[in-house]
Amino acid sequence: MKKLLLLILFFCGLNLSAQTQSDLEFFIKGAQVTDITSDGTNIWIATNGNGIFRYIPKSNAWMTYSTANGNLQHDFFYCIAANKDYVWAGSADGLFTLDIKRDTWTKRKFGLGGQLSNWIRALAFDKYENAVWIGRFKYLTKFDLKDKKYTDFDLTVRKNEKSNNIKTIKVDGDSLVWFGTEAGLHKYDKSKDLNDKNAITFYDTRYNYFDGEGEQVSITSLLFERKNVWIGLDEFITPERPEFNVGGLFRFNRRNDWMRFDTKNGLPANGVFDMEITGNYIWASLYQFGRSTKEMFGRGIVIIDRTTNQVIPIRDGRIPATVYSIFFDGTNLWLGTDSGLIKINFINKMAQWIGTFRDSKGGEKK
Numbered sequence: 001m002k003k004l005l006l007l008i009l010f011f012c013g014l015n016l017s018a019q020t021q022s023d024l025e026f027f028i029k030g031a032q033v034t035d036i037t038s039d040g041t042n043i044w045i046a047t048n049g050n051g052i053f054r055y056i057p058k059s060n061a062w063m064t065y066s067t068a069n070g071n072l073q074h075d076f077f078y079c080i081a082a083n084k085d086y087v088w089a090g091s092a093d094g095l096f097t098l099d100i101k102r103d104t105w106t107k108r109k110f111g112l113g114g115q116l117s118n119w120i121r122a123l124a125f126d127k128y129e130n131a132v133w134i135g136r137f138k139y140l141t142k143f144d145l146k147d148k149k150y151t152d153f154d155l156t157v158r159k160n161e162k163s164n165n166i167k168t169i170k171v172d173g174d175s176l177v178w179f180g181t182e183a184g185l186h187k188y189d190k191s192k193d194l195n196d197k198n199a200i201t202f203y204d205t206r207y208n209y210f211d212g213e214g215e216q217v218s219i220t221s222l223l224f225e226r227k228n229v230w231i232g233l234d235e236f237i238t239p240e241r242p243e244f245n246v247g248g249l250f251r252f253n254r255r256n257d258w259m260r261f262d263t264k265n266g267l268p269a270n271g272v273f274d275m276e277i278t279g280n281y282i283w284a285s286l287y288q289f290g291r292s293t294k295e296m297f298g299r300g301i302v303i304i305d306r307t308t309n310q311v312i313p314i315r316d317g318r319i320p321a322t323v324y325s326i327f328f329d330g331t332n333l334w335l336g337t338d339s340g341l342i343k344i345n346f347i348n349k350m351a352q353w354i355g356t357f358r359d360s361k362g363g364e365k366k
Contacts, residue, residue, distance in 0.1 A: 022345065023344065023345045023348055023349050024316075024318055024319075024342055024343070024344055024345075024349070025342070025343040025344075026340055026341070026342055027053075027055075027062070027340060027341040027342075027343065028045065028047065028050065028053060028340050028341045029339065029340040030339060030340060031047045031048075031049065031050040031339075031340055031341070032047055032048040032049060032050075032324070032337075032338050032339075033045055033046070033047050033324060033325060033336030033337060033338075033340065033341050034046050034047060034048050034077060034078050034079065034324050034325060034336060035077070035078065035079045035080045035324070035325050035336065036080070036325045036326075036327035036334050036336050036341075037080050037081055037082050037327065038082065038327070038329055039082035039083055039084055039087065039100070040083070040084055041056075041057075041058070041084070042054055042055060042056050042057070042082075043055040043057070043327075043329060043334065044080050044082050044087055045080070045336065045341055046077035046078065046079060046080040046089055046090075047075075047077065048076050048077065048078070049075050049076055050064075050066060050075060051064060051065050051066025051067065051068075051069070051072050051074075051075045051077075052064075052065040052066070052072060052077060052080070052087070052089055052098075053065075053341075065098070065105065071103075071105070072096070072105055073105070073107065074091050074093060074096060074107075076091055076092065077089045077090060077091050077096075078090050078091065078092070078119075078120065078121050079120065079121060079122055079123045079135075080123065081123035081124055081125045081132060082125065083125050083127070084100070085099070085100055085101065086098060086099060086100060086145075087100065088123050088125070088132055088134075089123075090119075090120025090121060090122070090123050090134070090135075091119075091120060092118070092119045092120075093107075093109070093118055094107050094108055094109040094110070094118045094120065095107070095108045095109075095110075095120050095134060108150075110136065110139075110141065110150075110152070112138075112139055112152050113136065113137075113138040113139050114138075116137045116138060117136045117137055117138040117139055118136070118137075119136065119137040120134060120135070120136055121135050121136070121137060121166060121167055121168075122134075122135030122166050122167060122168045122169040122180075123135065123169065124169040124170060124171050124177070125171075126171045126177065127171075128171070128173075128174040128190075129142075129144075129190070130144070130145045130146055131143060131144050131145060132145070133169045133171070133177060133179075134150075135166030135167065135168065135169045135179065136166060137165055137166070138161075138164055138165060139152050139153065139154060139155075139164060139166075140152070140153045140154075140155055140164075140166055140179060141153070142194070153194050153195070155179060155181065155186055155200070157183075157184065157202050157204075160183050162181060162182035162183035162216070162218075163181050163182075163183040163184055163186075163202070163204075164181065165181050165182040165183070166179055166180070166181055167180050167181060167182060167218065167219055167220060167234075168180035168219055168220060168221055168222055170222040170223075170224070172224050172229075173224075174190075175189065175190055175191065176188065176189060176190065177190060178222050178229070180218075180219025180220065180221075180222060180231075181218070181219060182216075182218045182219075182234075183204060183216050183217070183218070184202055184203055184204030184205075184216065184217055184219070185202070185203040185204075185217070185219050185222075185231065186200050186201070186202055186203075187200065187201040187202075187203070188200050189201075203217075204216060204217060205217060208256070208258075209256070209258070210231075210233075210250060210258055210260075211250075211258045211260055213246050213248070213260065214243050214244065214245055214246040215241070215243050215244050215245070216244070216245060217233050217234075217245065218233060218234035218236065218245050219231060219232070219233060219234075220232045220233060220234050220271075220272050220273065220274070221272055221273070221274045221275045222275075223275050223276070223277050223282065225277065225306070227253060227254065228251050228252060228253055228254065229251075229252045229254060230249065230250070230251055230252075230275060230277075230282055231249070231250045231251075231252060232249050232272030232273075232274070232275050232284065233245065233246075233247045233248055233249065233250070233270075233271075233272055234247060234271060234272070234289075235247030235248075235269070235270040235271035235287070235288065235289040236289055237289060237291055238291055238294070239291055239292070242291075246262075246270065247262070247269075247270030247271045247272065247289070248260050248261060248262040248267070248270050248272075249261040249262070249267065249272050249275070249284055249304075259309070261304065261309075261311060265311065266302070266310075266311030266313075267284075267286060267302060267311060268286060268288075268299045268300065268302065268313060269286040269287055269288035269297075269299035270286075270288070270289075271286060271287040271288060271289050271296060271299075272284055272285070272286060272287075273285040273286065273287055273298075273322075273323060273324050273325070274323070274324060274325050274326045275326065276326040276327060276328050276333070277328070278328050278333065278346065278350075280305060280306045280307050281303045281304065281305060281306065281350070282303070282304040282306060283301060283302075283303055283326050283333070284301065284302050284303075284304065284326075285298075285300070285301050285323035285324070285325075285326055285335075286298075286299045286300065286301070286302065287299055287322065296322075297321075297322075298320065298321035298322025298323065298338065299321060300313065300314060300315075300319065300321050300323070301313075301314040301319065301323055301326075301335075302314065303350065303353070303354065312353065312354055314353050315353070315356070316349075316353070318342075319335065319337070319342065320337040320338055320339050320340075322337060322338040322339075323335050323336065323337050324336050324337065324338065328346070332344060332345060332346065333346035
């Protein structure tokens with residue numbers, strides 16, 4: 001009887017251990033994961049050096065597209081977007097498109113702007129326009145899926161070429177698209193022609209936008225809620241130019257009210273890699289820019305409570321300090337790190353992380 005009891009306890013312990021471990025699952029270990037998206041059913045992952053991965057939740061299966069597998073002619077990607085028919089992946093050597101039904105990739109290079117303009121740094125599928133917005137190192141391109149037509153746009157403002165260096169794109173409902181650049185943020189009203197100067201509002205540090213902080217702002221990530229736009233910034237400062245790109249994360253009320261989050265009010269660093277929203281919480285992955293080394297040092301993830309503005313750092317030794325991409329699929333939270341992909345059963349873990357933080361603060365709720 002005693003042996004039977006010990007066996008029951010042993011197997012119960014195994015089950016409990018498995019449940020504890022399953023809150024975080026690790027995939028593509030060792031790969032640098034740069035971006036994550038979904039086609040509505042499957043998860044697509046872009047990597048810097050290991051090609052493109054497809055996760056099929058229904059069968060818990062994986063597919064890999066890479067030079068090693070002979071089914072893709074490139075392995076280094078910066079961004080990815082998808083719908084039910086196609087996947088678009090951005091590289092430093094042009095745009096790669098997967099026809100999902102045919103399971104074949106094609107490549108497109110752009111003539112305007114030279115080779116640097118074939119560095120695709122941002123992609124967004126616009127279901128309202130049935131189009132793909134393509135953010136290049138120089139110039140913006142719109143691809144109309146119905147007409148199979150590519151149209152290029154120059155977003156340069158006040159002769160500042162960096163205002164035409166696209167870093168991130170986000171579709172905001174059926175009427176707006178936002179284009180983040182190395183020198184500011186463009187808001188495009190889709191009811192007007194993009195070539196019309198009145199179609200775009202440009203936000204930089206002039207007119208006290210972004211609280212007038214820094215010489216300029218380089219936009220890395222965008223999130224929307226009904227009343228606010230959340231904007232993540234690059235940090236890039238040197239001893240010679242300590243105010244060049246001071247970084248931080250802003251909540252913008254779509255008028256002219258800017259609330260900044262930075263190291264002075266809870267962030268562990270001022271550089272923002274990516275953001276995601278789940279319910280009342282904003283997730284942000286951060287980095288610190290080395291003034292002397294000019295390198296980015298990962299500083300982990302924080303959660304911001306949208307109702308209280310409380311910043312809650314995530315302290316979990318299993319999550320690498322460098323997280324390039326965060327994606328919520330409606331059930332799980334996915335983290336693209338410098339050493340692989342992590343899937344989090346975030347509901348259980350978030351409650352645990354927040355509870356641990358508040359316990360450490362004596363139950364304080366700001």
